[in-house]
Amino acid sequence: MxxxxxxxxxxxxxDPRHExxxxxxxxxxxxxxxxxxxxxxMALEALAALTHRGARAADxxxxxxxxxxxxxxxxxxxxxxxxxGLASRPRGRVAVAMCFLPPAAADRAAALFExxxxxxxxxxxxxxxxxxxxxxxxxxTVGETPTIRQAIVVGDGRLTPLAFARRLAILRRTVExxxxxxxxxxxxxxxxxxxxxxxxxELGRFYEDLHADDLNARYAVFHQRYSxxxxxxxxxxQPFGYLAHNGEINTVRSNRExxxxxxxxxxxxxxxxxxxxxGPLVTEVGSDxxxxxxxxxxxVLSGMRIDQAIGALIPAAEGLGxxxxxxxxxxxxxxxxxxxxxxxxxxRVGAMLDRNGLRPLALTATRDGIVVVSSEAGSVQLEAPxxxxxxxxxxxxxxxxxxxxxxxxxxxxxxxxxPPRTAPPRRLVSTPTVERTxxxxxxxxxxxxDAEVIRxxxxxMALEAxxxxxxMGDDTPIAPLARRPRRxxxxxxxxxxxxxxxxxxxERERTVMSLAMAVGRQLDLL
Numbered sequence: 001m002x003x004x005x006x007x008x009x010x011x012x013x014x015d016p017r018h019e020x021x022x023x024x025x026x027x028x029x030x031x032x033x034x035x036x037x038x039x040x041x042m043a044l045e046a047l048a049a050l051t052h053r054g055a056r057a058a059d060x061x062x063x064x065x066x067x068x069x070x071x072x073x074x075x076x077x078x079x080x081x082x083x084x085g086l087a088s089r090p091r092g093r094v095a096v097a098m099c100f101l102p103p104a105a106a107d108r109a110a111a112l113f114e115x116x117x118x119x120x121x122x123x124x125x126x127x128x129x130x131x132x133x134x135x136x137x138x139x140x141t142v143g144e145t146p147t148i149r150q151a152i153v154v155g156d157g158r159l160t161p162l163a164f165a166r167r168l169a170i171l172r173r174t175v176e177x178x179x180x181x182x183x184x185x186x187x188x189x190x191x192x193x194x195x196x197x198x199x200x201x202e203l204g205r206f207y208e209d210l211h212a213d214d215l216n217a218r219y220a221v222f223h224q225r226y227s228x229x230x231x232x233x234x235x236x237x238q239p240f241g242y243l244a245h246n247g248e249i250n251t252v253r254s255n256r257e258x259x260x261x262x263x264x265x266x267x268x269x270x271x272x273x274x275x276x277x278x279g280p281l282v283t284e285v286g287s288d289x290x291x292x293x294x295x296x297x298x299x300v301l302s303g304m305r306i307d308q309a310i311g312a313l314i315p316a317a318e319g320l321g322x323x324x325x326x327x328x329x330x331x332x333x334x335x336x337x338x339x340x341x342x343x344x345x346x347x348r349v350g351a352m353l354d355r356n357g358l359r360p361l362a363l364t365a366t367r368d369g370i371v372v373v374s375s376e377a378g379s380v381q382l383e384a385p386x387x388x389x390x391x392x393x394x395x396x397x398x399x400x401x402x403x404x405x406x407x408x409x410x411x412x413x414x415x416x417x418x419p420p421r422t423a424p425p426r427r428l429v430s431t432p433t434v435e436r437t438x439x440x441x442x443x444x445x446x447x448x449x450d451a452e453v454i455r456x457x458x459x460x461m462a463l464e465a466x467x468x469x470x471x472m473g474d475d476t477p478i479a480p481l482a483r484r485p486r487r488x489x490x491x492x493x494x495x496x497x498x499x500x501x502x503x504x505x506x507e508r509e510r511t512v513m514s515l516a517m518a519v520g521r522q523l524d525l526l
Contacts, residue, residue: 023064023238024050024200024224025246026361026374027342027349029401031408035370036073036216042372043068043220044210046379047200053375054199054224057142057232065225065237066203067195069186069244071346071403072096073216084126084152092157093164096192097172098130100146100183100234109182110149116174117153120167125152131208143197143232146183153187164189166271166301172241173278183235190346195237200224218403219349221342227287236286239342240293242300243310246375247339247359249288256284256291258333267524268302292335296343299332302526306345307400307409314339316355316396331523340375340393350400350410357395363411365389371401371408448487 028042047066055064072080080096081089101109114124130148137145153171155164165188172184186193194207200222204210223244225237238244249255259281266272266281275281275298282294292313299309313335337354340361344350351361351373362377366386374380377390391411393399399410444450449458460468477483479490506515 023226023246024053024375024379025222025238025244025340025342025351026050026372026379027219027221027344027351028380029219029349029371029403029408030217031369031371031401031403031406033218033406034368036218037213038370039217039220040068040070040210040215042370042380043222044204045381046372046374047203047222047224049200049379050222050224050375051200053226055226056199057197059141062137062140062142062197062232063199063202063225064197064227064232065195065223065234066198066200067193067223067237067239067244068203068210069191069193069221069239069344070215070217071191071219071344072189073214073218075214075216076212079212079214080128080150081126081152084128084150086126086152090125090152090154093155093159093161093189094125095153095155095164095168095187095189097151097153097168097187098185098192098194099149099151100185101149102181103144103147105181106147106149109179110151112179113151113175113182116178117171120171120174121156122167122171123154125154127151133206133208136202136206137197140197143234145196146234150192161189162301162303163271166275169297169301170271170275170278173275177279186241188241188346191344193239193241195223195239196234197232197237219344219401221344221349223342236290238289239344240290242296242306242343242345243289243293244342245289245292245339246341247337247354249292249335249337249339251334251336252288252291255295255333255335256280256282259295260284262525265524266526268526271301272298272526295332295335298526300345306343306348307350307398310341310343310350310352311398314341314352314354331525342373347404348400348402350398351393352398353393353395355396357393361393363389363391363393363399365408369406371399373399448489 024047026043026046028039028046030036030039047068054066056062057064077094077096078089081094097113099109099113110127117124128150130150132148134145153168155167159167168187172187175182175184185195194203194210196203196206198206209215221239221244223238223246227236263276263281266276281298282291284291295313296306296309299312300306304312313332314337315334336356338356338358339354340351340359341354342349342351351363353359353361360375362374364372364374364377364380364382365388366382367388368386370382370386372380372382373393377392393411397411399408399412401408444454456468460466479486482490
């Protein structure tokens, strides 16, 4: 069965490989279980406060995206099952799949979902039409509003929770491969995601579920999207299945290529081989955040705790100190930011900054068990007498909340590898030595040391033992148009971030950067 894809409007200068995000993100968590009815309203309050961190499309109405991720409490889950037409909870493992279906072919897409579920030993027991206010988005010209349904997916009761989660992940990837117009927003037994093309204060008005009195959510992850050079879409709104992200993954191209190279040597057993046969391990046409979420899903499905998995993908630099990350967990190239990340898996919810620390995350905790992390302090109004902790996360820091035990872990600084080494003393080189080195014009030109490089780079380094500083800008003709021969490297151009960030080098800022690299056989990712 084929399902016609949703076609975006014509955008000839748009390339989905260049999608990055710079957004507002955070979570609200309840430590003692006494505020389960307050977490979602607080998250919606924070989203409304972070509306300015999002963007609007060309129609001046459609937001780049907003969303919320919440755990499925027993009461809430029972209502979803009942509204899907089931008299009682099915026997076995039960999950909820939040789906965006093409409006013109919603029934055909649902039938395809059921067929693919049966192939993997799962059954769709029923469908629930998610109650929404479509009139809120009726006149918008950007991003066709999908048909939003939830599938109740049932698996064999003898499956372990991890084995069930693996089958659900295989189902999601199979459906999205075979029907590109279908988006499985989230699929799992423990949490569900509500998102769409909104500005922050619209999300709660669109989804009626978010105002139900039976949510009983111990946490809520929220996200307001500001996409850089990105075509808005319902699919790319956040959170994703496990992750919400503010910033950029500037190494995403190399990360995707590295994951592509692992498809035939992934490890992990039969489930991983089956997943690798479906298609790319991480999406190659979505946003950088979506690719990172796919990578995080892989590690979580291998049995890692979610906080371990996110730390393995985005490790801290050597100089940060703190507890060392088990080298056995560091099996992936770093997904380098700048990045502020919020993650959740139904039991644990947390946030972290990458080692650069160039995105804001403010942490607030109260004496009655509320923990708030947000891109901006004050996005949730809390009376001063309630607050016992107020600070911002620094480079490489992570905070996590285990809602089952009611324990907050951190903020802790994560580190991997060996302790930092002391840099050798710098030796000053006299000017005559430098001049003798470059006196031969042929050798100088062969090394690419023109007069400007000698004057602006070599001489200050030799005389003052530091690199010269000058303003940005380059009026030199590009190598193919140059009037004089240029060295081979001049024909290669680096892809830079779309947002200006401070320059970093491994000597002056070794707390956030390291040139150390592992040598030897690469371990299987899983």
